[in-house]
Amino acid sequence: MKVRTRFAPSPTGRMHVGNLRTALYAYLIAKHAGGDFILRIEDTDQERYVEGAVDIIYKTLKDTGLEHDEGPDKDGGVGPYVQSERVKQGIYMKYARQLIDKGEAYYCFCTPERLESLKKEVVDENGEKKVVSIYDKHCLHLSKEEIEANLKAGKPYVIRQNNPTTGTTTFHDEIYGDITVDNSELDDMILIKSDGYPTYNFANVVDDHLMGITHVVRGNEYLSSSPKYNRLYEAFGWEVPKYIHCPLITNEEHQKLSKRSGHSSFEDLVEQGYLPDAIVNFVALLGWSPEDNQEIMNLPELIEKFDYHHINKSPAVFDTTKLKWMNGEYIKKMDPAAFYQEAKPYIDKAVTRDCDKEKIAGLVQSRIEIFPDIAGLVDFFEEVPEYETSLYVNKKNKCTEENSLELLKSVLPILKDQDDFSNDALFATLKSFAKENGYKVGFVMWPLRTALSGKQTTPGGATQIMEILGKDESLKRIEAGIEKLENK
Ligand code: GLU
Numbered sequence: 001m002k003v004r005t006r007f008a009p010s011p012t013g014r015m016h017v018g019n020l021r022t023a024l025y026a027y028l029i030a031k032h033a034g035g036d037f038i039l040r041i042e043d044t045d046q047e048r049y050v051e052g053a054v055d056i057i058y059k060t061l062k063d064t065g066l067e068h069d070e071g072p073d074k075d076g077g078v079g080p081y082v083q084s085e086r087v088k089q090g091i092y093m094k095y096a097r098q099l100i101d102k103g104e105a106y107y108c109f110c111t112p113e114r115l116e117s118l119k120k121e122v123v124d125e126n127g128e129k130k131v132v133s134i135y136d137k138h139c140l141h142l143s144k145e146e147i148e149a150n151l152k153a154g155k156p157y158v159i160r161q162n163n164p165t166t167g168t169t170t171f172h173d174e175i176y177g178d179i180t181v182d183n184s185e186l187d188d189m190i191l192i193k194s195d196g197y198p199t200y201n202f203a204n205v206v207d208d209h210l211m212g213i214t215h216v217v218r219g220n221e222y223l224s225s226s227p228k229y230n231r232l233y234e235a236f237g238w239e240v241p242k243y244i245h246c247p248l249i250t251n252e253e254h255q256k257l258s259k260r261s262g263h264s265s266f267e268d269l270v271e272q273g274y275l276p277d278a279i280v281n282f283v284a285l286l287g288w289s290p291e292d293n294q295e296i297m298n299l300p301e302l303i304e305k306f307d308y309h310h311i312n313k314s315p316a317v318f319d320t321t322k323l324k325w326m327n328g329e330y331i332k333k334m335d336p337a338a339f340y341q342e343a344k345p346y347i348d349k350a351v352t353r354d355c356d357k358e359k360i361a362g363l364v365q366s367r368i369e370i371f372p373d374i375a376g377l378v379d380f381f382e383e384v385p386e387y388e389t390s391l392y393v394n395k396k397n398k399c400t401e402e403n404s405l406e407l408l409k410s411v412l413p414i415l416k417d418q419d420d421f422s423n424d425a426l427f428a429t430l431k432s433f434a435k436e437n438g439y440k441v442g443f444v445m446w447p448l449r450t451a452l453s454g455k456q457t458t459p460g461g462a463t464q465i466m467e468i469l470g471k472d473e474s475l476k477r478i479e480a481g482i483e484k485l486e487n488k
Pocket of ligand 1: 008022217218
């Protein structure tokens with residue numbers, strides 16, 4: 001049987017890292033097995049719907065390379081792929097009525113006030129407090145006549161699942177194993193809401209079945225509801241798909257990754273200067289690792305290596321230091337022209353003078369982890385910062401403030417005579433100057449680079465910096481360095 005997985009996001013805003021991981025794992029499971037990856041838009045919760053969020057979903061899938069085989073824009077014969085359109089076709093109501101006929105579901109006309117009185121506070125599987133209300137089956141006992149009369153009178157109603165109150169239900173999760181719950185804990189959850197829309201709880205089962213989904217991948221917040229989903233499959237007589245619940249993702253403080261952490265969505269991370277490919281690689285390792293422990297993997301490599309049996313149960317920590325490192329590795333591997341395109345806005349912002357920005361990009365490509373690192377590395381091209389003359393002192397190159405001053409004074413006229421300010425030509429000139437005077441090259445370059453940059457470390461050496469700054473600006477800076485050392 002062909003493997004079919006789906007990504008079923010709700011259009012509620014930016015793409016949370018946890019959702020991106022669900023999409024990625026579902027994609028990898030399908031592609032690893034040569035199967036299909038389906039996109040389904042779960043927009044039945046009208047209150048949470050955010051304008052423009054569907055576009056974000058498409059854009060994120062495109063930017064991350066997770067191309068779907070079927071979806072609202074690619075018909076595969078089991079559509080529509082948007083739940084609100086499926087509502088209009090009466091799909092969920094049809095199946096809810098089938099359950100009512102089988103005694104597996106029932107109409108409930110309880111008022112909000114009555115339901116309010118059934119609420120109580122509990123702690124969920126992630127240790128968080130939440131309010132639940134276990135329905136007391138009040139409306140299960142209505143007579144046929146009462147139900148008819150209520151419906152006729154236009155009383156608002158929901159349709160609830162009719163779960164047993166005794167015995168146990170067991171279901172199997174590929175990651176968490178067999179899980180058994182007491183049926184007394186199973187709430188008669190709502191399948192169809194009073195607005196006629198299905199709940200996620202019902203729609204996911206109906207759609208996963210009708211769309212031929214073989215592996216259901218989702219976050220572990222759905223684990224506790226899965227016995228109820230299993231009962232629905234059984235009530236319909238449908239085959240239960242394989243469940244793959246992914247572990248919780250926490251921040252470094254081991255708290256659930258929240259919007260407030262500032263890096264909880266794909267879009268946040270891109271804005272912070274991370275590359276989509278690096279984000280995908282990083283997210284793949286949030287709860288999974290290949291047997292050989294390789295860390296840098298592009299999408300084709302992930303497809304090849306991904307084996308869902310190795311997904312972990314324990315929470316995955318979002319380690320920003322690791323993401324930064326990984327991003328740096330991806331930046332190093334970028335084609336220089338592509339890197340320049342990405343880096344240019346950051347360089348332009350830090351360096352407004354007219355100079356060869358592509359050469360600056362070439363100097364920083366191997367030295368940054370994220371794009372915003374660029375500013376701090378290249379700011380001296382704009383202006384030499386305030387610096388102490390002690391910066392000229394360097395043990396390794398035997399530079400002191402005194403001999404640096406002498407050196408700069410003797411090199412200045414040579415550079416004034418130099419017409420070709422290319423890196424190669426400058427290097428050749430300074431190398432022969434060093435040789436003639438019996439100096440080491442480093443002894444010549446250190447004071448120059450200090451005067452040119454005012455910094456202890458720079459991307460690129462003195463001659464590379466001079467090439468970018470050009471003759472006039474370079475000479476100006478060296479003269480300023482001489483003045484600084486003379487007047488200290
Ligand atoms: N619509 C659900 C969500 O966005 C999907 C959960 C699932 O993957 O089944 O959380």
